[in-house]
Amino acid sequence: MPEPVLAPPVLTLAGVAKSFALTAALADVSLELMPGEIHALVGENGAGKSTLIKIMTGVHQPDEGTIRLAGTAVTITDTQAAQRLGIAAIYQEPMVFPDLDVAENIFISHRDQGLLMDWRRLHEAASSQIARLGVTLDVRRAASGLTLAEQQTVEIARAISLDVKVLIMDEPTASLSAHEVARLMAIARTLKDQGVAVLYITHRLEEVFELADRVTVLRDGRHISTRPITEVTPDALVRDMVGRAVDHFVPKAAAGPHGELVLRVRGLAREGVFTGVGFDLHAGEVLCFSGLVGSRRTDIGLALFGIQPATTGTIELDGRAVLIESPEAAMRHGIAYVSEDRRKLGLAMALPITANISLASLRRLLGKLGLIDRRAELAMAEKHKERLNIRTHSVALEVGKLSGGNQQKVMLAKWLETEPRLLIFDEPTRGIDVGAKTEVHAIINDLAAQGVAIIVISSDLPEVMALADRVLVMREGRQMGIFAIEDATPEGIMSLATGERPADAA
């Protein structure tokens, strides 16, 4: 009998495409997973990794393309179906039942176990599953008392108890300690030896080179490359990830001297979130916070605006140390925060444009008897409609009915009305179309020219290159470096952000 040279792939994706509304999230992506391999999947934020995972686990259905499991075409209708087919995923935030013990968490999906609980057998079976992973964990403990890493272990044990053939690990190490990462990687290798195909998504390139057999790069929803790890270098990988035509990056012309020092931050930290952040910011200057998802860029913004105050460190405004423990305090100091999350932190979707714009500066609109002067409110809204080019037939329209770009402008108008001296933008152009994006960029540059100190938090490298005077790179809650835009390259930023280059190389 002829011996097969290569085991057939356990999972094959061919020509998979997926669009949401008008944006193509994935186009013609193919991927083969072999039994007993660890396959790394890397790419910038928005490269399509999440969409790909969601298609493999049945959360989304592909618009085009086929999925084959051990050679047979399958349709993965939902997560249940995925599990039945032997495809499971674990995420950065584990999906455990905090009130149930470890053993019950592991076997919760098992159906064929009879009417009654046999706790002893359950605990024995759970212990042996945990042992299979080469770790020790008391299976009688409630999941609520476990660390994140331990909860992930429980999830992995649950997956392998279901005879998983493909295990997707989506940035499993993002919030783990070095010690815990080593343990997780050992688990991944154990699974590989047991013949499981592990698809390992990560932003940490050193993990890719330490762990993976092959690596696939996605960029802008497309498959760029799949190569054995022995045939790639970190540089080549970063090039594949960033890879846009280089002329796409037009660094901002070196700006003239900026105004006075507005903000001085030293040793800023929030326990368990970020640490060691320090920078200066002058009037008229744009500082961009760059970094990958989970790098805690946004948390610095939230700390400066008092939503999640810093626990240590100093913030000085105009040379005076200030304590910012609430958004009210931040606003009093002339700080404004244009949130990424328009729905949650930015806008009252059911209210008209007028009310949204006036929301943060109602005090100035108080007329006789302390009531809101509707005419002044209307004038305020009209002024911004002109200035920011908000496209609507009426400022009385509900904000929820505007396009994303116009919602962004309404939110900006609200904060401009508070006449901030420091304006923090969090992902100012996420989810808005190209035209509106250019407009928002022009507005930001215009504000800087007027002497407003500006922080832009962005995961979009071209945006960073276009807007920033200086770039601060974050990685896993640590400031990796800060440099003038003339000295920055997209590759340089990316390799700092992924940890391919250590902090002191900046």
Added chain:
Amino acid sequence: MTGWLQSVHPQTLRVTALALVLALVILFFGSQIDNYYTARMFNRISTSVAIILLIAIGQALVVITRNIDLSVGSIVGFTAYLVGDLLVAQPDLHPLVVVAAAMALGTALGAVNGLLVAYGRVPAIIVTLGTLALYRTLLVEYSDARSITTANLPKWVVELPQATLFSIGNLDIRVTFAIALGVALVVHLALTRLRAARRLYAVGSNPDAAAIAGINAERVVFTAFLLSGALAGLAGFVFLARFGNITVVAGLGFELKSVAAVVVGGVNIFGGSGTVIGVVLGTTLVDVIDNSLTRWALVSEFWRDALLGMLILIAVAADTLMNRYLDRLRRRRHMSELSAGTAPLPRETG
């Protein structure tokens, strides 16, 4: 260090603390009220506990799934009156048929709640607040201002509350109390042993994870409301037997008492955890306080509801504080592991 605290299940901590509080409360009233430790007091509290316990167990099943049933008081009144009416019309019905009728009626009323909450996706607090008023008004309409009176009820019903299963010394274990304890035992065994019942916890603990694990959350929540209705129906029958004279206000305020018993009994109001042992202790505590206050000279009995309210607040606050503390311990452990093996801080720039 404090590591042992994390190895103890939070539920065990709750029940232990509760048992301690109950003991202290009994000791306190014993020192304040003459002739407190008597058989009469025990019988009084045990017959009263019998009713609340049935309702509270049903309430607990609902609360474990992250919901609440505010209509239980109205269901008790509704079944007590209608079953009373049935007995007046047909006094020769077999006792088991009567009990079955009461539970069936309660189940039907619970089914309305369950349908709206589980499948209609209306928040439980709104649905059951609505049916609380609705069932009560239906009862007022139906009763036409008549009352059920003891005189018209069959003899076995009127004598049921005094019926004693057995006595320990001069403490009588009444049949109704035994029924309630029996139900508690059955539900306790189900919640700890029955695989299907574990889904109540799963759904309440993390609904998203439950969905991924393939648990039909709608059916689980619907079932919880059915059971709550059934037990409130049974409680309605016991209520009828105990008081005999039933007017349209029967069972008024039982939603507050049952929620108090459940929350004080350590059932997490945000779902996911709770034990029958806790509910039995919580019910007993609430009822001991309720019954003792009427005999305590220092405090007017009109304070009973206020005290009940306060008890709920204290229980929830204590629980929140405990969870927050445990959470902080866990985070600290995580942080110390994080800082144990990571790169040095980057240099300061700026």
